Amino acid sequence: MQAGYIFVLPSILLYAAFVLAPVAITIILSFTYYDISFGADWVGFENYVRFLTEPRSLEIFWNTLRFAFLAVSFNVAVGLILALALNRAMPKFLLYFFRLAFFLPVIISAAFVAVVWSYFYSVDFGVINYYLGQIGLPQVPWLSSSKFAMTSIVIMDVWKNTGFFMIILIAALQGVPRPIMDAASMDGASAWRRFGRITLPFISPVLFFCIVFASIGALQVFESIMILTGGGPGDSTRSLSIYLVDEAFGSFELGYAAAVSVIMMILVLIITIIQIIGSRRWVRE
């Protein structure tokens, strides 16, 4: 009967060492001023007060939320449009091609592809500006102007991640019962009406999952911004993850960085709770 413990022991020990203990220590650390050589001083809520009162950290907080809002909306909306477009009979090789084209960006690290995108976006040597110039449009400072930088990052993020939501939504669309759809079109319901009255209600739990999932990922955005702009110009594209790394490994403000990471954890927690409540509601209805 006790054999079970032996089987779970390796994973539990590793999990305790690399997840549970670190999370607990991060929470404690967030209430201290921590110096690598002198150790920790208890400072209560000072780090949190600093985060909530400093204009810079608040700007970064809103940047992150703004990025998340834009990235989630476009990723899920484009994914849904693609899924609707792809959800029809087509030859096998076409299906293979579409899965390849839309899903390949999902599984290649942003750390790699963002380097390519940074060349696309380059002002003088970039491919995008070259083509804009060809059709007589002005050059756009894609990454070097705080007006465009966030948009440029969102565009790349949608290119990279929308295929994920497309695949999940295709699976959901295939679950929409055929007979109901056929009956509706027999009765003369327009495509829009069928979409609004049948498809959308049917896939809404999956759509909800996509939004939750996209939000959790977007709040942690790191490498694409790191490589495209490094958080600049100024702080205009700096996300919480980048701020955390700057504070921890740039200025060695470990206590403060811990508070930033706890705040990120709370954001993720809030979304998870919304998900749990939301999915209960779907199940009941």
Next chain:
Amino acid sequence: MQTRSMQTRQAKKWVDRAIIAVLLLMGILMLMPFFWLFSMSFRPAPEAYKMPPSFFPPSFDLSNYQTVLESSVPFLKIYWNSLYVAVLVTIGQLITCTLAAFAYARLRFPGRDSLFFVMLIGLMFPAQVTILPIYLGYAKLGLLNNPLGLVLMGLTSSFGVFMLRQFLRSQPKELEEAALMDGAGYFKIFWRISLPQLMPALGALAIITFTGAWNSYFQPRALIESQAAMTLPIAMDLLRGYMSQGNLSVVMAAMSMAILPVVLLFLVAQKMVIEGVTFSGIRA
């Protein structure tokens, strides 16, 4: 009536075709960064600044690849580090997660469900919440700037345990029960009966874990500074800065080599990769 339905059917066919044509165009656009990446990596030096870069390289010139390998960035060592971390993390997770999943799905012992619940909570913590203490701990143990550190922290995952346990529970357990009646030991049951049952799920978990580790950026970025200990994703940044004055094609050659394993994996096992990734929901 007859002609009308034939007309609508005809119209529907044309709409279908138009949509597929638009999708094809978009698909090609989606793949454009990859086309460019590969074709630029073969550009001979005189073409390096040609605008726009050609989609098809004029020749398959390997000199850019040679330049990467001969540059002062230890590219082969970095490539080896990436392989070393991704392979060991994958093997580690397959072992620890399979063992745990077997116990949670098939054995009874006090505290089993609470332990499993505690393990599940791990799905909620972003990497940002664990990185600082790991950094401090590794600094004490001398594991900073060491790929082994990346291996150790990746040897198990809540997701792997969860996925395999769910899979095993969906399989019939009569065989295990019969074997138990016959007096077979737990380890024998695990090895002879449960492990073979788990095989399809293990393939998916291996793919997810390997790509996840191969693509990982946040943790290596926090824990590794020295070039000799880097993995590919963080080295790309380095290569780019290092060669920013020089030839872009060289960076693209490095990049082509870096993404090759994942691209190949996707080309040969497309279905399995998609199923695995959408199940786990990793964002590479």
